[in-house]
Amino acid sequence: MLTKPRWLLHLEGASILALTLVLYRAGHFHWWLFALLLLTPDLFMLGYVANPKIGSAAYNLVHTSAAPILLLGVAVVAPLPALDPYALIWLAHIGMDRMLGFGLKYPTRFRDTHLQHV
Numbered sequence: 312m313l314t315k316p317r318w319l320l321h322l323e324g325a326s327i328l329a330l331t332l333v334l335y336r337a338g339h340f341h342w343w344l345f346a347l348l349l350l351t352p353d354l355f356m357l358g359y360v361a362n363p364k365i366g367s368a369a370y371n372l373v374h375t376s377a378a379p380i381l382l383l384g385v386a387v388v389a390p391l392p393a394l395d396p397y398a399l400i401w402l403a404h405i406g407m408d409r410m411l412g413f414g415l416k417y418p419t420r421f422r423d424t425h426l427q428h429v
Contacts, residue, residue: 317412317426324409327376331403340396348400349407359421367416374415376405 313319335345352373359366372378379401386394408414414424 327406364418
C-alpha cells in the first residue's frame with residue numbers, strides 16, 4: 312500500500328475527515344450547521360458554466376486545505392472561536408472529497424483531476 316500514492320491520498324482524506332469530525336464534536340458545535348454547510352464548497356463548480364479554466368480555478372480555490380487551515384489558525388490566534396466550526400466543516404469537506412477520490416481540477420475538463428495522474 313505504501314507504494315500506491317492513490318490509496319495513500321484516499322487514506323489521508325479519510326484521516327482528515329475523521330479528525331475534523333472528532334474536533335467538531337469536541338467543540339460541541341451544532342450538527343445542523345455541519346449538515347447545512349458540508350457541501351457548500353461544491354457550489355464553486357458552477358464556474359464551469361463559464362468555461363473549464365474559470366471552473367477549475369474556482370473549484371481549486373475552495374478545495375485546497377490552505378485556506379481553511381489559515382482560517383482555523385486565525386480563529387485560534389485571534390481568538391475568534393466562532394470561526395472554528397466553519398474551518399472544520401470546510402476541512403471535513405476536503406477530506407471527504409479526497410477520501411472519495413475527488414481531486415483538484417485541471418483547466419481542461421471537470422473530470423481531469425490530479426488524482427487521475429497519480
